[in-house]
Amino acid sequence: MKTRLSVLLLGCLLLPGAALAAPAVADKADNAFMMLCTALVLFMTIPGIALFYGGLLRAKNVLSLMTQVTVTFALVCVLWVIYGYSLAFGEGNAVFGNLDALLLKGIGLTDLVGTFYKMIHVAFQGSFACITVALIVGAFAERIRFSAVLIFSVLWFTFSYVPMAHMVWGGGFLAADGALDFAGGTVVHINAAIAGLAGAYLLGKRAGFGKEAFKPHSLPMVFLGTAVLYIGWFGFNAGSAGMANEIAGLAFVNTVVATAGAILSWIFAEWMARGKPSLLGACSGCIAGLVAITPAAGTVGVGGALLLGLIAGVAGLWGVVVLKRWLHVDDTCDVFGVHGVCGIIGCLATGILTASSLGGTGYAQGVTMGHQLGVQALSVVVCVVWSGVAALIAFKIADMFVGLRVPEEQEREGLDVNSHGENAYNQ
Template sequence: MRNIFRLLVFTSAALFALPAMAWASETTQIDSGDTSWILISSALVFLMIPGLAIFYGGMVRKKNVLNTMMMSFIALGVVTIQWVLVGYSLAFGPDVHQLIGSLEFFGLKGVGLEASSYAPTIPDQAFMVFQMMFAILTPALISGAIVERMRFPAYVLFVLLWGTLVYDPIAHWVWGGGWLGTLGALDFAGGTVVHISSGISALVAALVLGRRKGYGTEPMVPHNVPYIVLGAALLWFGWFGFNAGSALAAGGLAAGAFVNTQIATGSALLSWVLFEWLRHGKPTAMGGASGAVAGLVAITPACGFVNPVSSIVIGLVAGAVCYLAVSSLKIKLGYDDSLDVFGIHGVGGIWGALATGLFSVAEGKEGLLYGNAHQFLVQAVGVGASILTASVMTFVILKVVGVLTKLRVEDEVEDVGLDVNEHSERAYSF
């Protein structure tokens, strides 16, 4: 009888323990180190947005600095709410014909604190908020092409529509189970999703809005070069979260992406400065900052797939081609991309995506230089799809926005400055 009683007690205790054991097994997938790294990386990418505001703000004339900075900051509000309501679901929700995510995650329904299907060692919400920062930054990049002439209400509406109709679908195609990812396209941290899409959209937006008043005849020099250098430094710092965080775990892959990011950026900085020095006889601080950003852009799609020596080559070429795009191509074609978004993000992003297809050493997805021409062709398809989608949809969105509200400020507003007319503020009291 005593043995039977002991057996009953043991069995009861085991049954009561089962729920706790099941709960423990469900949560053991979450790794505290990986989660910490992704939360830190999310904060680093967040820092890139005010960094971008300072970077862009320094490049414009002082009468437009607050309006320019506000174009980056407003994305923090607009895209955050859009991402929570529909953006995350469209980009990473259950796949619909490899074209878009369903609205199953509307309002983050079902996106909780359990392990993410995209990254099994971090919570779903950690993955969501990390991707949110990418979604915020990308349309903010476009603002650099249309500053000093686009009405702020039109820009806000553009950001909302562009994020929903351009960024979210392309993100799904590459990272959310869509057709480009299935095809085998490599984009570690956003060459096609972020930089080509924003760079091409910036060019289209600049063409639709037209040149600034006085462009080509009046000096439009940066009003604060220290702002530019500080902004570039913040972007460089935050980019480690952007690239290394895309490993979605704290491990060797993140370390490799971190190292490659530093190498390519330093190489591009030197390349840009050298070309500028040879052409004009003197290096400039703005050139160094621009070269660094060009290197960051170019290494973004490749950083998790290439070795350090390849990163040097990617950076050196990025500094050269982006410098030529800004200093020669832009002048030859005559478009007014105010802050050279296309020349750096568009051209640099295209080079980086194609370079991934050249230098990749990822197992089974080696690049052209390692005997796999197919991977290079897949990268080219990804580049073409991003260019086509971003250019067509941006043109359509701007035309729709133009019907709903006027796109461009009046000539008188351009003369006085957008800070006073759009925000009733001045950056400086003198």
């Protein structure tokens, strides 16, 4: 009798929902999925951003931009494992984590985040940090000193990217408030766009801007960079589900649909306004749709994603044509016009389109649309102010030590030869 009772009790303990929950177990499929997604996001920076931005510039500056992207990528990688990950995802206060995981101290090879290894989480989140800093340099390309880029990158990464990541994803006050940012609308796109806008203002307009024609030197390069970014973005959005599950599937489909909608709306709006549809417009619409769906990819329905993409295409075109003129700014690669405008729209729309009545996954229990929209608006405001102040301070410090801008004669000759001693093309 005692033996039968013991067997019965043991069986109860092994049943799902038993009082003693089973320990977390690593899932091979989830680990493989997250490593693939991490590689895709890294692919977005080198070569994606480098090719996309490089093609938009004049031929005499393409290598300078590619060098800035490559070296800031490496710089952020190193800073991320030294202290960035710890401050972003360690337990701390409302703004910063702690320094317990300096140089990834204390993170074991078998430690888990959900069902995948924590080391992969370090790499995945680090890839987001790398691309965010790389996005910024497109706003003030063709006139900034390389040394100033490096000083700015260290300071802004430390005092803007890291705290925003902690506030939204690491358990900080915006996370506690219920902000929805599935894959980086605030942390990545708005954050980078505001910093880029600040830099464009502080450096001033390029020599000859408004008087000379500044055309992209290689639209095929822009197209190739766009294609790389589009492919990599599936790692960006689907990977933010944290496992190969139904939310990853939803994010994947939403990314396809929103992007397609934005390409079409940008092209047709451009066609109506300018008389001709362009490849540059299609590429720009692609990026606009990807940016807008990023914060919403895992919570809105497919219909909501299509609507968001259609809005983003027109909004992005307005941002780079009308808003840029209103702001009187020389944002070289239209970082704010696309990433800023569409990032803000995507973040706010997430608060509306996540509603289950609109096909989304629904809000947290007891949360209304009005409340969620308010939280989303607060996260946008916090990001704009925080990134703007951090960027201004970082640029001023860089200016104080090395100066921000190259001399005009070097700028006119080109940064490739003057800053790096190279030419992209044989003359």
